[in-house]
Amino acid sequence: MTERFTVTYHVRGDAASIEARAQAIAVEQSVEMPLAAIDEPAILSEIVGKVEAINDLGNGTFSVRIGLALATVGDDPGQLLNMLFGNTSLHDDVILRDAVIPERLRAHSGGAPELRRRLGVPRRAFTGSALKPQGLAPDRLADLAERFARGGLDFIKDDHGLADQAYSPFATRVPLIAEAVARGARSTGVATRYIPSLTGDLDQLRAQATIARNCGLDCMMVAPMVTGFSSVRALTRAFPEVVFFAHPSMGGAARIAPELLIGRLFPALGCGAVIFPTYGGRFGYSPATCRELATNARPALAVPAGGIALDRVSELLDFYGSDTMLLIGGSLLLARDRVTEASAAFADAVMRYGVSEHGC
Amino acid sequence: MTERFTVTYHVRGDAASIEARAQAIAVEQSVEMPLAAIDEPAILSEIVGKVEAINDLGNGTFSVRIGLALATVGDDPGQLLNMLFGNTSLHDDVILRDAVIPERLRAHSGGAPELRRRLGVPRRAFTGSALKPQGLAPDRLADLAERFARGGLDFIKDDHGLADQAYSPFATRVPLIAEAVARGARSTGVATRYIPSLTGDLDQLRAQATIARNCGLDCMMVAPMVTGFSSVRALTRAFPEVVFFAHPSMGGAARIAPELLIGRLFPALGCGAVIFPTYGGRFGYSPATCRELATNARPALAVPAGGIALDRVSELLDFYGSDTMLLIGGSLLLARDRVTEASAAFADAVMRYGVSEHGC
Numbered sequence: 187m188t189e190r191f192t193v194t195y196h197v198r199g200d201a202a203s204i205e206a207r208a209q210a211i212a213v214e215q216s217v218e219m220p221l222a223a224i225d226e227p228a229i230l231s232e233i234v235g236k237v238e239a240i241n242d243l244g245n246g247t248f249s250v251r252i253g254l255a256l257a258t259v260g261d262d263p264g265q266l267l268n269m270l271f272g273n274t275s276l277h278d279d280v281i282l283r284d285a286v287i288p289e290r291l292r293a294h295s296g297g298a299p300e301l302r303r304r305l306g307v308p309r310r311a312f313t314g315s316a317l318k319p320q321g322l323a324p325d326r327l328a329d330l331a332e333r334f335a336r337g338g339l340d341f342i343k344d345d346h347g348l349a350d351q352a353y354s355p356f357a358t359r360v361p362l363i364a365e366a367v368a369r370g371a372r373s374t375g376v377a378t379r380y381i382p383s384l385t386g387d388l389d390q391l392r393a394q395a396t397i398a399r400n401c402g403l404d405c406m407m408v409a410p411m412v413t414g415f416s417s418v419r420a421l422t423r424a425f426p427e428v429v430f431f432a433h434p435s436m437g438g439a440a441r442i443a444p445e446l447l448i449g450r451l452f453p454a455l456g457c458g459a460v461i462f463p464t465y466g467g468r469f470g471y472s473p474a475t476c477r478e479l480a481t482n483a484r485p486a487l488a489v490p491a492g493g494i495a496l497d498r499v500s501e502l503l504d505f506y507g508s509d510t511m512l513l514i515g516g517s518l519l520l521a522r523d524r525v526t527e528a529s530a531a532f533a534d535a536v537m538r539y540g541v542s543e544h545g546c
Numbered sequence: 547m548t549e550r551f552t553v554t555y556h557v558r559g560d561a562a563s564i565e566a567r568a569q570a571i572a573v574e575q576s577v578e579m580p581l582a583a584i585d586e587p588a589i590l591s592e593i594v595g596k597v598e599a600i601n602d603l604g605n606g607t608f609s610v611r612i613g614l615a616l617a618t619v620g621d622d623p624g625q626l627l628n629m630l631f632g633n634t635s636l637h638d639d640v641i642l643r644d645a646v647i648p649e650r651l652r653a654h655s656g657g658a659p660e661l662r663r664r665l666g667v668p669r670r671a672f673t674g675s676a677l678k679p680q681g682l683a684p685d686r687l688a689d690l691a692e693r694f695a696r697g698g699l700d701f702i703k704d705d706h707g708l709a710d711q712a713y714s715p716f717a718t719r720v721p722l723i724a725e726a727v728a729r730g731a732r733s734t735g736v737a738t739r740y741i742p743s744l745t746g747d748l749d750q751l752r753a754q755a756t757i758a759r760n761c762g763l764d765c766m767m768v769a770p771m772v773t774g775f776s777s778v779r780a781l782t783r784a785f786p787e788v789v790f791f792a793h794p795s796m797g798g799a800a801r802i803a804p805e806l807l808i809g810r811l812f813p814a815l816g817c818g819a820v821i822f823p824t825y826g827g828r829f830g831y832s833p834a835t836c837r838e839l840a841t842n843a844r845p846a847l848a849v850p851a852g853g854i855a856l857d858r859v860s861e862l863l864d865f866y867g868s869d870t871m872l873l874i875g876g877s878l879l880l881a882r883d884r885v886t887e888a889s890a891a892f893a894d895a896v897m898r899y900g901v902s903e904h905g906c
Contacts, residue, residue, distance in 0.1 A: 216679075216680070216707070217678055217680060217681065217705075217707070218679075218706075218707060218875075218876075219678040219679055219705075219876040219879050220876045220879065220880050222880060223876065223880045223881075224679055225882065226682065226686075228681070229681040232681070233679065233680060233681035234679075257681070257711060258680055258707060258711060260709055260712065262709060262710065262750075264747075265709040265710075265746075267772055267796060268707070268709070268745075268769065272706060272769070272772065273794075275795070275796050275797060275798040276794060276797055276823055276829050277830065278830060318578060318579040319578075319584055319594075320576070320577060320593060320618060321577065321586070321593035321617075322589065326586075345578060345579075346578075346632065347578055347629065349620055349625040349628070350622065350625075351618060351619075351620040351625075385622055385776070386622050386624060386625075386776045387624075387776040387777045388747050388748035389780065390622075390776070409628065412627055412632065412774065412775070413774045414747075414772065414773045414774025415772070416745070416747040416750070416773065416774075417747045419747065420747035420749065434633075434636060435632035436631060436635050437636060438634075438636040438637065438638065440771075463636055468570075468574075469636050469637060470636075470637065470638060471636075492636075515578075516579045516583065519579050519580065520580050520583045521583075522585065
């Protein structure tokens with residue numbers, strides 16, 4: 187018996203044609219050829235995708251569940267993506283809505299519990315901000331990082347636009363910022379972590395991760411849709427002691443539901459935290475999407491971001507719970523000279539939320 | 547003076563809000579923070595994206611041209627994608643429509659002229675087919691490949707679903723198929739090329755390319771949206787003698803215009819041929835999209851595919867011209883025992899097209 191895993195697509199169509207369309211997707215995402223030209227019975231029964239269910243969701247949309255053969259994926263997460271949605275991404279009537287990720291393709295990261303242990307934060311939510319704007323020289327970025335850290339934030343991450351540019355090369359920037367954050371952290375007693383952003387091909391990613399590790403860093407960021415799933419998996423495997431934060435850059439381009447892409451697939455690559463645009467910010471994800479995404483991602487830490495104002499701390503912690511890191515960038519940076527005080531107010535709001543409303 | 551390159555987005559909106567929306571995209575794709583919080587004048591003038599033009603296209607769609615600073619990209623094609631569309635991909639009112647790719651980020655491949663030289667085909671279009679279904683054992687795939695080759699096809703490629711699965715591991719499959727194609731080619735005198743599909747992380751890609759090169763192969767396939775732009779560039783740089791065919795898997799045409807993604811970006815990674823779903827097949831690209839894509843891609847070889855029937859050879863060559871490889875898979879495979887004869891009929895149709903209608 188062939189092992190299959192179930193993939194759910196949402197397909198625009200009508201009742202008269204949906205069965206044929208579902209069957210066409212099952213073929214496209216497996217053998218990609220006319221079944222009439224296949225003469226080996228085992229391929230027809232074990233390799234060709236199988237339509238398992240079709241449900242009418244109303245409004246001309248159908249949920250189509252297809253069982254794909256695990257054998258077609260092998261062990262490569264890039265090939266998983268290829269089999270989940272490769273050619274079908276080119277059809278604009280289909281969204282990849284969900285998938286049961288095969289266990290053997292799921293890397294496991296300590297996620298939120300591991301971060302709680304490392305930072306000594308047993309219950310409350312985490313706080314974080316981002317180093318911006320790109321274009322600042324390394325010493326200016328380090329100065330900003332120290333001021334964030336002196337406010338007592340848990341995490342300070344590179345803006346995802348920071349790569350290995352001439353104005354702030356990775357090898358110069360990261361050691362300076364790591365030292366600055368360590369100085370700030372010593373002044374507060376908070377175990378603040380700096381999260382550098384890794385970019386480039388796998389050789390460059392490994393070289394950067396080695397530089398960061400040599401600076402004592404144990405949290406790093408990567409953007410799986412830019413980097414490629416296979417190379418992210420190679421990286422998380424090569425640096426098992428690092429908690430990787432997944433950035434959603436390029437996550438919208440392929441019509442994959444974020445509940446799946448960010449909530450399930452990025453953690454399956456071994457990422458222990460997932461950054462995503464929260465409802466109510468500058469992006470359009472709904473509360474329902476955000477809730478499902480965060481739930482799917484567990485135990486990976488949920489990191490809502492994308493235009494969070496300081497006055498939303500209570501609302502967002504009510505919504506997401508405490509296995510969360512709130513990532514507030516622009517709203518703190520607007521405090522300019524008083525960025526340390528704004529950071530402290532943010533850290534304090536998260537701390538007080540735990541105490542006053544939940545007795546911990 | 548900062549060097550900028552122009553990126554064109556198509557944005558749904560209304561006349562009252564489009565200027566603010568365009569400015570927000572320019573900020574999102576550069577510094578990603580409130581401009582009021584930036585106190586360095588050089589960043590405001592040299593790093594922040596600049597709205598260059600807004601044109602009303604009608605139907606509630608605007609074309610927005612933004613000049614991005616080349617300095618924000620550096621030399622990494624992954625970072626190029628990040629700056630072109632990273633966060634904005636998460637906004638569903640925007641399509642990335644076009645971009646002028648900075649010269650220093652453009653790798654150059656011999657493309658169609660180089661393939662003409664290698665195969666000794668000075669003028670006519672090329673023919674190709676695909677090895678399917680996945681699930682066949684290596685000796686069965688090799689047998690099919692030989693039968694295609696005996697029909698006189700120019701190229702025989704792996705199905706993009708063929709990776710490194712247990713039923714046909716790369717290291718077993720590729721040498722067998724390469725030998726089979728060479729046998730077939732000796733029987734016809736056509737310089738038939740086998741194009742294996744490379745998958746996995748950069749280490750795996752290089753190992754596979756080395757196996758393929760050791761089999762004497764000089765054409766290989768890769769799917770840049772699965773593999774990641776940076777690793778594809780590392781691969782094309784490491785194997786300069788190989789002509790890489792780009793497969794559109796995960797190309798998600800709805801959000802990045804294929805004219806840009808497949809037509810400009812894939813060749814810029816060093817790919818010398820681009821496979822794309824042609825109009826009139828199983829996918830929905832329009833003739834206008836296909837024409838622009840093929841034109842943009844030059845000198846990379848245009849490879850229309852995706853459900854081409856044998857009787858469309860003349861029509862498609864009229865449309866695409868002869869710097870084209872027609873890729874016909876399923877339609878040949880349906881001939882089953884007579885796949886060699888069907889391949890020969892295909893090769894002959896392309897040959898005769900050149901002679902009878904164009905006198906060459």
